[in-house]
Amino acid sequence: MIERDGDVTQASIRHAIAALGVDLGPDVLNQCRALFDAEQSALQAQVPASAMDIAYGPHERHRLDLYRPAADGSAPILVFVHGGGFLKGDKGGASDWPNANVGRMAAQAGFLGVVVNYRLAPDNVWPAGAEDVAAVITWLKANGARHGGDPDRIVLMGTSAGAVHVAGYLRLAGAGDVRAAILLSxxxxxxxxxxxxxxxxxxPALYxxxxxxxxxxxxxxxxxxxxxxxxxxxxxxxFLGLMQDRIARHGAMxxxxxxxxxxxYTLPMHLGTADRRLSQEIYAFVRETTA
Incomplete structure (x- = not known):
């Protein structure tokens, strides 16, 4: 197990991540979490959720948490859809920082952060994930303004299976109700x-x-x-296939x-920490596409 304390530098975190290689699994996931536990747990207390476990649909997994920015006004809305290989995953919360950290990061940047759960396989199959993202958008269109968000300035963001569900939403509902999408891995x-x-x-032979x-x-x-x-x-x-396809279709990546x-695992886990390379890209992208 890799442990992290206050003296561990970003360079040593990167070295530890490199040593883990490209494997996935519970042990790797736990080691990755340990690298950011101290920093993310400290940040968790600074930006608590403004509302938790709001129902956006009838299923027990149809729940979302909101992270409201400090400034008053109508803020862009950043919706985060967690990963988990279609079978697991959770939005996190007051005592569980993974995925909740993305909502906090959004609030710190002046956005209304929305972190959601969705129905899981194998009990819920295609296109359940995309349908749940659509239900979140419908809820935000009706209720986002009450929580300080601008329902006309929504950006979708997902990681791993969550990115698949965001992409599936674009197939299911089109792009008319959101401004942009962020797809991680x-x-x-x-x-x-x-x-x-x-x-x-x-x-796949049938579908x-x-x-x-x-x-x-x-x-x-x-x-x-x-x-x-x-x-x-x-x-x-x-990632490379998508880049090549976009060039062929649009003439640009x-x-x-x-x-x-x-x-x-650490691609979403580190968001909100001192390593701001990806978060700064996200901030700029959301601001530019919701201006």
């Missing part, structure tokens, strides 16, 4: 499904066109796409970056 359809994916999508490739490749919605230096090869291949010194 997603799977869009450039590589074959694995067994875990089929628990959400079903048999070969359920991945959201076309929606992401073709959309005119502004995109910020990122992957990590130590993402597993499949996620890196997906979307706004994009490969974040050095991070892996699949």
């Amino acid at each position: 997603g799977l869009y359809g450039y590589t074959p499904l694995d067994q875990r994916d089929t628990l959400y999508y079903g048999d 070969p066109d359920r991945m959201p490739l076309e929606a992401v490749a073709a959309t005119s919605l502004p995109l910020l796409v990122a992957c990590a230096e130590f993402d597993p090869p499949r996620f890196q291949a997906e 979307p706004r994009a970056l490969i974040l050095s010194g991070h892996n699949h």
